[in-house]
Amino acid sequence: MAIARALIVDDEPDIRELLAMTLARMDIDCDSATNLEDARELLNRSTFHVCLTDMRLPDGNGIDFVGHIQKERPQLPVAVITAHGNMESAIQALKAGAFDFVTKPVDLAVLRNLVETALKLSLEQHEARHELIGDSPAIREVRSMVAKLARSEAPVYISGESGTGKELVARLIHEQGARAEQPFVPVNCGAIPPELMESEFFGYKKGSFTGATSDKDGLFQAARGGTLFLDEIAELPQSMQVKLLRAIQEKSIRPIGANEELAVDVRILSATHQPLAGLVANGQFRQDLFYRINVIELYVPPLRERSDDIALLADHILARLAAGSGRQFKLSSAARQTLSNYSFPGNVRELENILERATALCDSDVIDAADLRLQQIPAGTGQADADRVEDNGSFTDYGDQSLDTYLVDIEKQTIMDALEKTRWNKTAAAKLLGISFRALRYRLEKLGLE
Numbered sequence: 001m002a003i004a005r006a007l008i009v010d011d012e013p014d015i016r017e018l019l020a021m022t023l024a025r026m027d028i029d030c031d032s033a034t035n036l037e038d039a040r041e042l043l044n045r046s047t048f049h050v051c052l053t054d055m056r057l058p059d060g061n062g063i064d065f066v067g068h069i070q071k072e073r074p075q076l077p078v079a080v081i082t083a084h085g086n087m088e089s090a091i092q093a094l095k096a097g098a099f100d101f102v103t104k105p106v107d108l109a110v111l112r113n114l115v116e117t118a119l120k121l122s123l124e125q126h127e128a129r130h131e132l133i134g135d136s137p138a139i140r141e142v143r144s145m146v147a148k149l150a151r152s153e154a155p156v157y158i159s160g161e162s163g164t165g166k167e168l169v170a171r172l173i174h175e176q177g178a179r180a181e182q183p184f185v186p187v188n189c190g191a192i193p194p195e196l197m198e199s200e201f202f203g204y205k206k207g208s209f210t211g212a213t214s215d216k217d218g219l220f221q222a223a224r225g226g227t228l229f230l231d232e233i234a235e236l237p238q239s240m241q242v243k244l245l246r247a248i249q250e251k252s253i254r255p256i257g258a259n260e261e262l263a264v265d266v267r268i269l270s271a272t273h274q275p276l277a278g279l280v281a282n283g284q285f286r287q288d289l290f291y292r293i294n295v296i297e298l299y300v301p302p303l304r305e306r307s308d309d310i311a312l313l314a315d316h317i318l319a320r321l322a323a324g325s326g327r328q329f330k331l332s333s334a335a336r337q338t339l340s341n342y343s344f345p346g347n348v349r350e351l352e353n354i355l356e357r358a359t360a361l362c363d364s365d366v367i368d369a370a371d372l373r374l375q376q377i378p379a380g381t382g383q384a385d386a387d388r389v390e391d392n393g394s395f396t397d398y399g400d401q402s403l404d405t406y407l408v409d410i411e412k413q414t415i416m417d418a419l420e421k422t423r424w425n426k427t428a429a430a431k432l433l434g435i436s437f438r439a440l441r442y443r444l445e446k447l448g449l450e
């Protein structure tokens with residue numbers, strides 16, 4: 001499946017064909033227009049990652065189209081194709097906002113380079129945009145809290161069920177605040193082995209232990225001037241809770257093996273899906289640290305309490321999946337209804353997973369209720385996968401690759417099973433799978449299920 005989509009605007013059939021063929025070999029889908037009117041129409045209808053336009057078109061000028069894209073789709077990189085030696089118009093196009101140009105006759109190696117750069121820009125920009133989608137009173141309240149908290153330096157503790165958007169909220173607090181130009185460093189406290197925690201957080205000096213062949217910065221140094229987001233903070237072992245408390249109180253750290261304290265200016269945001277106050281009450285989490293990190297609590301409500309947002313979120317997620325696959329997806333009205341009746345124990349992350357699975361399995365571009373597979377609890381993993389092997393001829397030819405993919409699929413399916421059975425409670429799912437919570441987090445990350 002192509003990962004990107006290009007818009008080609010040229011009235012010469014030979015050039016259109018040459019460009020489309022070259023891009024197709026780069027696994028890029030193309031739409032072509034022979035004039036500006038058609039090009040504008042296509043731009044309105046589809047999501048593109050790069051645009052190549054000729055300068056002289058039957059109904060206008062390529063530079064006007066560059067201007068149009070700048071206004072309507074400022075994220076879309078556009079390059080112009082100019083006549084050989086016509087530097088004047090190439091410069092004009094760059095001034096109008098084109099990111100580059102190619103001259104005719106088109107040198108294919110130059111074209112490929114240019115398109116690769118454009119795609120990198122385009123896909124990176126896509127990833128960099130964070131937005132809290134939703135129009136319900138609950139999410140509006142979260143949005144207005146985010147705006148207020150972004151103006152403050154206070155530590156914020158973000159609570160809420162798994163997959164509600166706690167990390168997204170933390171990123172937004174950072175991005176909308178004075179530290180936006182500095183790093184945002186997310187740390188999954190559940191994924192760091194306890195014995196490595198101190199060196200991961202505070203770094204070490206060369207020679208401080210076997211294997212410390214050079215100085216290494218820790219997460220606090222990496223987040224200097226910015227924000228350190230401590231996700232799953234309830235997973236911190238007691239010994240580390242003491243050290244963290246000290247770092248927050250003193251605003252300084254001591255790397256392993258260092259003689260001196262090091263001042264670090266870092267804003268601390270933290271989160272967990274576990275009831276932290278309860279863990280404090282039964283002695284599993286230090287009360288003094290709780291008071292430090294929980295100066296302000298921001299609660300992100302579960303998706304079932306803002307079901308009006310489901311349709312908006314689904315459209316947003318489908319648009320993102322479309323950008324990645326070059327296809328456009330729509331939900332049938334029955335599918336919309338099914339989604340809005342569902343309780344989403346795994347919250348927005350579960351909605352993302354459901355839609356990703358549906359778009360991958362759905363043959364047409366209209367996703368119907370059945371494609372969502374909401375009623376279906378996956379069957380016993382072994383049998384389900386064994387059936388799939390028989391159905392799929394390519395598995396009979398076991399290359400290393402197929403076997404790996406097969407095993408990864410089984411692992412994914414088993415974990416998804418456990419998560420669905422435990423209504424997305426990761427602690428319970430880990431117990432069911434007979435592995436530690438930490439090991440589950442590690443696997444989720446490795447398999448891209450986070």
Ligand SMILES: Nc1ncnc2c1ncn2[C@@H]1O[C@H](COP(=O)(O)OP(=O)(O)OP(=O)(O)O)[C@@H](O)[C@H]1O
Nearest residue numbers: 131132133161162163164165166167168273348349
């Ligand atoms: N309101 C929203 N608008 C757009 N995307 C959202 C929204 N809420 C959550 N998401 C998306 O859902 C996914 C899960 O969100 P996130 O990782 O922030 O949840 P979380 O509460 O931190 O989960 P966990 O407790 O498991 O760490 C992410 O891809 C995030 O971008």
